[in-house]
Amino acid sequence: MLFLCVGLPGRLAEWCDLAAAHLARRLSGPVISRSWPSPAEMFGYEGLSSTLEHIAVSFIETGAAHVVLGARQPDEKLYAALGETGARFVLALDDPRMAVADMLAAPVAEPKQIARAVANSCALVTRYAALPGALRINPAQCWTDARAALAAMADHFGIGLGGSDIEAILADLPAMDASAERRQWAADIPEALRKMIDGALAGYAQAFADAGLDRIVWTRELFYLVTDAGKSPTEPLDAAGGSRILIYGPYIHLPSGSWNAQIVLGFSPEAAGYAFTVDVYSDGVLAAATFQPDRAGVYTSDLSFSLNEARPQGVEVRVTVASNDAKGHVAFGQVVLRPLAVRHAADVGTAESDFLTVLEL
Amino acid sequence: MLYFVVGPPGTFATWCGAVVAGLAGRVVGLIPIVEASTLDDISRKILSGNISHAVIAATAPGGRLRAALAAAACPFVIALDDPRLACADLVVGRQESLPVAVRQIASSCGAIMGLQSLPGALVLRGDRDWSDIQAARALADHFQFAVGDHDIAAVLEQIERDHPAPQGDDVSSWWSRLVPSEEALMRGALEPYFSRSETRRAPAISWAPELFLLGDRPAEPATSAIDITGRARCLLHGPQVLLFPGAWSLALTLGFSRDAVDNEFLVEVATDRQLASSGLRPHNEGDLTVELAFLIDDSSDYPVVIRVSTRRAAFDGAVILRGARLLRHEDAGALDAAPPDG
Numbered sequence: 013m014l015f016l017c018v019g020l021p022g023r024l025a026e027w028c029d030l031a032a033a034h035l036a037r038r039l040s041g042p043v044i045s046r047s048w049p050s051p052a053e054m055f056g057y058e059g060l061s062s063t064l065e066h067i068a069v070s071f072i073e074t075g076a077a078h079v080v081l082g083a084r085q086p087d088e089k090l091y092a093a094l095g096e097t098g099a100r101f102v103l104a105l106d107d108p109r110m111a112v113a114d115m116l117a118a119p120v121a122e123p124k125q126i127a128r129a130v131a132n133s134c135a136l137v138t139r140y141a142a143l144p145g146a147l148r149i150n151p152a153q154c155w156t157d158a159r160a161a162l163a164a165m166a167d168h169f170g171i172g173l174g175g176s177d178i179e180a181i182l183a184d185l186p187a188m189d190a191s192a193e194r195r196q197w198a199a200d201i202p203e204a205l206r207k208m209i210d211g212a213l214a215g216y217a218q219a220f221a222d223a224g225l226d227r228i229v230w231t232r233e234l235f236y237l238v239t240d241a242g243k244s245p246t247e248p249l250d251a252a253g254g255s256r257i258l259i260y261g262p263y264i265h266l267p268s269g270s271w272n273a274q275i276v277l278g279f280s281p282e283a284a285g286y287a288f289t290v291d292v293y294s295d296g297v298l299a300a301a302t303f304q305p306d307r308a309g310v311y312t313s314d315l316s317f318s319l320n321e322a323r324p325q326g327v328e329v330r331v332t333v334a335s336n337d338a339k340g341h342v343a344f345g346q347v348v349l350r351p352l353a354v355r356h357a358a359d360v361g362t363a364e365s366d367f368l369t370v371l372e373l
Numbered sequence: 374m375l376y377f378v379v380g381p382p383g384t385f386a387t388w389c390g391a392v393v394a395g396l397a398g399r400v401v402g403l404i405p406i407v408e409a410s411t412l413d414d415i416s417r418k419i420l421s422g423n424i425s426h427a428v429i430a431a432t433a434p435g436g437r438l439r440a441a442l443a444a445a446a447c448p449f450v451i452a453l454d455d456p457r458l459a460c461a462d463l464v465v466g467r468q469e470s471l472p473v474a475v476r477q478i479a480s481s482c483g484a485i486m487g488l489q490s491l492p493g494a495l496v497l498r499g500d501r502d503w504s505d506i507q508a509a510r511a512l513a514d515h516f517q518f519a520v521g522d523h524d525i526a527a528v529l530e531q532i533e534r535d536h537p538a539p540q541g542d543d544v545s546s547w548w549s550r551l552v553p554s555e556e557a558l559m560r561g562a563l564e565p566y567f568s569r570s571e572t573r574r575a576p577a578i579s580w581a582p583e584l585f586l587l588g589d590r591p592a593e594p595a596t597s598a599i600d601i602t603g604r605a606r607c608l609l610h611g612p613q614v615l616l617f618p619g620a621w622s623l624a625l626t627l628g629f630s631r632d633a634v635d636n637e638f639l640v641e642v643a644t645d646r647q648l649a650s651s652g653l654r655p656h657n658e659g660d661l662t663v664e665l666a667f668l669i670d671d672s673s674d675y676p677v678v679i680r681v682s683t684r685r686a687a688f689d690g691a692v693i694l695r696g697a698r699l700l701r702h703e704d705a706g707a708l709d710a711a712p713p714d715g
Contacts, residue, residue: 068415077425097421
């Protein structure tokens with residue numbers, strides 16, 4: 013039997029994996045527990061490998077009767093399979109900023125890589141909440157009433173547990189009341205880092221609290237310089253040097269749908285009159301604009317694009333000097349992403365009668 | 374735990390699957406037999422069935438499943454049957470058309486080749502092991518089922534009731550009714566797998582036009598002249614057959630009418646990605662053979678498809694597929710460009 017726990021990397025999902033493993037051990041036959049993808053894959057820039065295939069491979073490689081799989085970046089094929097089969101799984105949706113804080117506390121990668129990995133998880137996991145087989149475990153419920161969370165998981169997977177069984181399992185699970193230290197995390201990290209994490213992830217935190225995803229901000233710290241991929245465009249860049257890409261990144265997945273990207277750039281007086289191009293790229297150019305700043309100042313370029321499914325390497329925004337003889341300096345601000353929503357008229361709440369009249373319905 | 378039984382669809386593979394399920398049932402309780410030939414299929418079945426133990430009946434295991442079996446070195450069974458009998462099973466028993474049956478059996482044979490040398494493989498043969506208690510014992514030992522002779526006998530008795538032996542008369546009668554072109558179709562695609570455990574120096578595989586379909590009418594076989602008039606498009610494609618890993622050479626022979634001369638055509642070999650392609654521009658009326666080399670590895674689950682397309686709009690002309698011949702690279706010296714027999 014498969015005990016599938018979909019969630020963001022971090023302590024809540026780990027707790028769910030451990031709890032599921034304990035539940036699986038109540039059944040006969042060997043149990044193995046795995047997390048997918050591996051940290052190297054999660055922080056890397058290669059395309060995601062198939063979660064669905066990994067389920068079969070886990071059974072074949074180990075000969076286990078029960079596999080506990082913690083899926084941190086679940087792919088489209090798994091989503092489709094869960095939709096088709098209605099299979100039951102646990103969805104651990106923590107505040108993604110807390111997931112970052114958990115990973116920063118035991119540093120496994122650079123903060124930029126951690127924020128990117130968690131943002132990728134958020135984008136991929138978001139859709140799973142709507143699947144019929146999902147049991148949503150949220151942190152507030154879990155931190156305050158672990159017994160109820162465990163009982164709900166057991167019930168969801170069809171494992172009968174008595175009161176003493178629950179106590180025995182809870183005794184083996186890590187303590188969960190981490191609310192105080194979790195509130196503290198933002199105070200312990202530098203301001204720029206906090207902004208980067210908040211920008212990339214606060215929108216998802218809001219969405220996971222059922223308040224909708226209104227915007228995502230990719231700050232300059234998430235991007236890369238072509239001249240030095242180890243650095244971010246935190247300083248103004250020299251536009252002179254011919255036509256070329258200056259800035260690219262951050263290779264982060266977005267939920268499928270239509271999006272508006274506002275790319276904020278600053279130009280020095282010498283850069284006025286020269287052409288610059290910004291584009292959104294994901295397995296091909298999704299949207300692009302070329303413009304010439306007419307004077308020094310801050311400019312915003314609006315690009316709209318659509319994503320029908322996650323592409324292997326996420327979404328990239330690039331800033332290019334288009335004029336061969338450009339001069340002056342360019343400063344990169346941030347990219348603000350907003351979903352372009354189409355809502356049912358009932359959600360809009362007005363004008364229905366007007367439409368009925370005009371359309372003679 | 375998953376217990377794999379790999380073999381062409383037919384009575385012997387079904388018997389092997391039933392024995393494994395019966396024996397496993399004595400140890401872990403009733404387990405299902407699940408048909409799945411790719412990792413994705415297996416995962417979907419696990420998700421939909423809450424499966425802990427199952428017999429996986431893989432009639433044509435895809436490359437990625439083959440690679441997983443090899444990497445895991447886990448025990449599995451190969452149920453080999455004479456491809457002709459397996460083909461007859463599909464046509465007589467399941468009322469499949471001959472081209473569909475040939476495609477399935479050819480895919481199965483192609484997928485199974487190369488698995489027999491894996492350390493976890495137990496190879497059983499329909500002509501030798503059907504309904505044999507020693508074969509059932511070998512299955513029990515291979516999967517380490519702690520069962521006694523009494524259990525094995527009981528399982529075989531049950532299976533004999535549920536899966537009666539095939540009627541040899543039906544198969545012989547079907548075989549004798551084949552017209553020469555049908556026999557050539559089957560022999561061309563399957564003969565390399567007759568009586569061979571591992572193809573080393575197999576005769577060429579011949580894919581007859583009956584195995585290909587028209588590009589714009591995919592329910593119709595590409596057996597007659599195809600009018601190329603109209604926009605650039607796929608004229609024909611097929612045969613959607615798995616080949617075993619290795620370097621392959623293809624000789625595809627096409628006939629061109631006088632009006633088709635000097636038109637440009639594209640011949641492609643693909644799985645889930647393009648493996649090889651070649652442009653073709655006939656300068657004379659008559660037959661022309663294009664040769665392509667390509668490599669099959671274990672990274673794809675998709676069968677091989679050959680596509681022939683026009684590259685530009687055409688005002689007149691016709692093309693006819695004569696056939697395709699394939700050889701593994703080590704045998705490519707024997708490849709000639711002649712169309713398949715029959």
